[in-house]
Every structure is written in structure tokens, then in C-alpha cells.
Amino acid sequence: MTSKNQSRERILQTATRLFHMNGYHATGLNQIIKESGAPKGSLYYHFPDGKEQLASEAIERFGAMVAANILEDTQNEVDPLKAFQAHILKIANKFAVVENIPLCADSLPIGLMAAETALVNERLRLKCEAVFERFEEIYIEKLVASDYSKEQARLISSTLNALIEGAVTLSLTKKSNQPLQDIVKMLPLLLQK
Amino acid sequence: MTSKNQSRERILQTATRLFHMNGYHATGLNQIIKESGAPKGSLYYHFPDGKEQLASEAIERFGAMVAANILEDTQNEVDPLKAFQAHILKIANKFAVVENIPLCADSLPIGLMAAETALVNERLRLKCEAVFERFEEIYIEKLVASDYSKEQARLISSTLNALIEGAVTLSLTKKSNQPLQDIVKMLPLLLQK
DNA sequence: GTCTATACAAGGATAGAC
DNA sequence: GTCTATCCTTGTATAGAC
Numbered sequence: 001m002t003s004k005n006q007s008r009e010r011i012l013q014t015a016t017r018l019f020h021m022n023g024y025h026a027t028g029l030n031q032i033i034k035e036s037g038a039p040k041g042s043l044y045y046h047f048p049d050g051k052e053q054l055a056s057e058a059i060e061r062f063g064a065m066v067a068a069n070i071l072e073d074t075q076n077e078v079d080p081l082k083a084f085q086a087h088i089l090k091i092a093n094k095f096a097v098v099e100n101i102p103l104c105a106d107s108l109p110i111g112l113m114a115a116e117t118a119l120v121n122e123r124l125r126l127k128c129e130a131v132f133e134r135f136e137e138i139y140i141e142k143l144v145a146s147d148y149s150k151e152q153a154r155l156i157s158s159t160l161n162a163l164i165e166g167a168v169t170l171s172l173t174k175k176s177n178q179p180l181q182d183i184v185k186m187l188p189l190l191l192q193k
Numbered sequence: 194m195t196s197k198n199q200s201r202e203r204i205l206q207t208a209t210r211l212f213h214m215n216g217y218h219a220t221g222l223n224q225i226i227k228e229s230g231a232p233k234g235s236l237y238y239h240f241p242d243g244k245e246q247l248a249s250e251a252i253e254r255f256g257a258m259v260a261a262n263i264l265e266d267t268q269n270e271v272d273p274l275k276a277f278q279a280h281i282l283k284i285a286n287k288f289a290v291v292e293n294i295p296l297c298a299d300s301l302p303i304g305l306m307a308a309e310t311a312l313v314n315e316r317l318r319l320k321c322e323a324v325f326e327r328f329e330e331i332y333i334e335k336l337v338a339s340d341y342s343k344e345q346a347r348l349i350s351s352t353l354n355a356l357i358e359g360a361v362t363l364s365l366t367k368k369s370n371q372p373l374q375d376i377v378k379m380l381p382l383l384l385q386k
Numbered sequence: 387g388t389c390t391a392t393a394c395a396a397g398g399a400t401a402g403a404c
Numbered sequence: 405g406t407c408t409a410t411c412c413t414t415g416t417a418t419a420g421a422c
Contacts, residue, residue, distance in 0.1 A: 387422105388421105388422080389420105389421085389422075390419100390420095390421080390422100391418100391419085391420090391421100392417100392418085392419080392420105393416105393417080393418075393419095394415100394416090394417085394418100395414105395415080395416085395417100396413100396414085396415070396416100397412100397413080397414065397415075398411105398412090398413085398414095399410100399411080399412085399413100400409105400410085400411075400412100401408100401409090401410085401411100402407105402408095402409095403406105403407085403408085403409100404405105404406080404407075404408100
């Protein structure tokens with residue numbers, strides 16, 4: 001019972017990290033098995049649908065992790081502007097890259113897997129879509145609680161989602177968290193009522 | 194001479210499209226050869242460094258195409274706000290998706306290949322970085338010409354880059370150009386002096 | 387410049403013993 | 405639940421004839 005969950009858990013954990021670091025197509029099942037240290041034979045036992053199922057659950061888990069982070073950061077500050085800025089700065093700080101490996105995997109974009117799968121795998125596309133929508137919901141809730149109108153809140157949240165996703169990609173590409181710092185500075189303009 | 198360039202050209206064209214639609218790792222050399230209709234034996238003749246070289250040139254070409262579009266759109270309008278809005282709307286309109294295939298390949302993000310390669314292939318990462326920087330330069334130039342300060346222009350341009358990249362990814366994932374439309378509406382706030 | 391054939395590795399997936 | 409062995413496909417890349 002516990003051992004079942006242990007090796008399933010190890011596989012899923014490693015898969016989540018690798019998929020989001022390197023992407024869906026660049027990550028092999030053999031690599032996941034090797035790095036997780038889990039018994040090789042058990043992969044298809046725990047994940048009968050193979051790679052697709054593994055990726056699907058990885059996206060779900062990754063999304064939940066990030067959503068929890070967002071939620072925490074937004075609840076620590078009453079002011080939505082300060083809350084969002086704190087959240088982005090947290091990402092920027094985690095973002096330091098050491099020898100090509102980002103210090104923390106949750107500073108990576110969901111957009112990599114989203115863009116990889118959007119046109120070719122409906123199941124995974126839907127998972128990514130759900131994740132993005134969850135983020136948006138949290139932003140909206142925070143804004144509405146501070147008396148932004150429903151439509152204004154939706155618009156800001158959609159933009160914020162795009163902004164963070166894009167800035168993470170840029171930071172990754174430039175090997176610098178400058179783009180993330182830049183959007184923090186611009187955020188006050190976006191949140192005007 | 195012309196025939197040399199013809200088949201080289203066909204390969205590069207197809208590679209550019211496939212790499213940016215499906216990503217670096219999901220695109221096979223066999224697929225490129227098949228779809229381009231180019232003679233199979235000629236790939237390694239024209240691109241001795243194989244897939245990496247092909248991708249490198251594809252990124253360059255794709256970046257140049259998009260940069261030309263941005264330049265055109267920004268020159269058709271004196272007001273930077275209107276110019277940028279027109280540019281994004283153009284992307285949004287091209288974006289219609291028919292049976293999972295986007296109507297126009299240049300509505301796709303560079304970010305896919307950027308995020309795929311940033312951590313694992315320095316040569317391609319640098320190409321992507323150069324492309325993003327070229328975009329930023331164009332934005333900055335337009336803003337400075339309208340009396341924005343240097344630093345303000347840089348900040349807005351960096352943000353705009355992230356915004357568009359993120360919105361395209363979101364639109365792709367949601368199969369809707371709503372995110373792109375959203376950022377058009379928010380743009381006036383960003384361009385305040 | 388182009389073509390065919392082929393080498394060689396890695397990918398995902400399955401079968402069957404334990 | 406786990407392990408090993410194996411299958412099939414696909415991937416990149418090369419050699420050598422034309």
C-alpha cells in the first residue's frame with residue numbers, strides 16, 4: 001500500500017520536474033525511470049496510459065503547486081498590487097540559474113508544455129488550459145475583493161497571466177531575471193482602476 | 194546554382210514552419226524532408242551541422258519575418274499606442290485556428306523553441322535571445338521617437354515583449370484569440386508616460 | 387547536388403516470469 | 405508490484421554510388 005504509493009510518487013515527482021524543465025518531447029520515459037530510482041517495471045503498472053497519462057498528471061500537479069504559491073502570496077497582502085508584485089519577485093528570486101539548471105523547478109513556465117501540446121494533443125492541451133484558468137480565478141477573486149469591477153478584474157487577470165508567462169520565458173532565454181523585474185515595475189500601471 | 198538554392202530554400206522553409214508549430218524536439222528531419230518534397234540526400238549537404246544548424250537558421254529566419262512585420266506595423270502609425278495595438282490585432286486575426294492548424298505560422302510564439310532550448314542548447318538559446326532583443330529594439334525606437342524617456346521606453350518594450358509572447362501562448366492553449374484581444378484593451382495603461 | 391542504403395541509438399510500449 | 409527481456413518505430417547521422 002505504502003510501497004505502491006511510494007514508487008508511484010517518486011515517478012510522478014521526477015516526471016513533473018523533467019517535463020517542466022525540458023519539455024514533453026525532450027523527456028524520455030527511460031530518463032524518468034532512471035532519475036527517479038523507481039523500479040522500471042512499475043511505470044506502466046502505475047500509469048497504464050503511458051507517457052500521456054504521466055504528463056497529464058504532471059501538469060495537474062505542477063499547476064496545483066503553483067496555484068498554491070499564488071494563493072499564499074495573495075493572502076499575505078491585502079493590497080492586490082503589492083500581493084502580485086511580491087509573487088512575481090518571489091519567482092524572480094527563485095529564478096537564479098546555476099550551471100544551466102534553475103534552482104527551483106516551479107519558476108518554470110507551464111507555457112512550454114502548453115505550446116508543445118496545444119496543437120497535437122487535446123488531452124494535454126485541456127489540462128494546460130485548466131491550469132491557466134485556475135490562476136486567473138485566483139487573480140480575479142483577489143481583485144474583486146478589492147472592489148475592482150468584474151470585467152476589469154477579468155481583463156487584468158488575463159493580462160497578468162500572459163505577462164508572467166511571457167516574462168518567465170524571456171528570463172529563461174536571457175538567463176537573467178531582468179524581464180521579471182521589469183514587469184514588477186510596470187504592474188502599478190496595469191492595476192489602475 | 195539556382196537548383197542548389199531551390200532545394201536548400203525548400204528545406205529551410207519547411208523546417209521553419211514545422212519547428213515553430215510543433216517545436217524543436219517534436220520535429221523530425223525525416224518529416225522535414227518529406228513535407229518539403231526536397232531530395233532527401235541533400236539535407237546534410239546543405240546543412241552539414243544537421244538539425245542544430247537547421248534550427249538555428251530557422252529561428253533566424255522566423256525572427257526576421259516577425260521583425261519585418263513589427264516594423265511595418267509600427268511605421269504605418271505615428272502614435273506608438275495605435276501602432277502596437279494594430280500589430281497585436283493583426284496577430285489576433287491571423288490567429289484563427291482551423292482544424293487544429295493555425296492559419297498562419299507567424300502567429301506562433303518564438304517562446305516555444307526558446308523555452309525548449311534555453312537550458313540545453315546554448316547555440317539555439319543565443320539565437321532566440323537575439324530575436325527577442327531585435328523585437329525590443331524596434332519597440333524602443335518607436336517609443337523614443339515619441340518622446341518617451343530611454344528608461345521608460347526600455348521598460349515598456351521589455352513588458353510588451355513578455356505580454357505578446359505570453360498572450361500568444363495563452364491563445365494557442367485556449368484555442369481563442371481572447372487573450373490577445375485582452376492585452377490590446379490594456380495597452381493604453383502600459384503606455385502612459 | 388542528389389540518391390540509396392544503412393548504421394546506430396533512443397524512443398515508447400508489451401509480455402511473461404517472479 | 406516488480407523485473408527483465410524484447411519488439412517496433414522513429415530519430416539522427418554517415419558512407420558511398422551516381
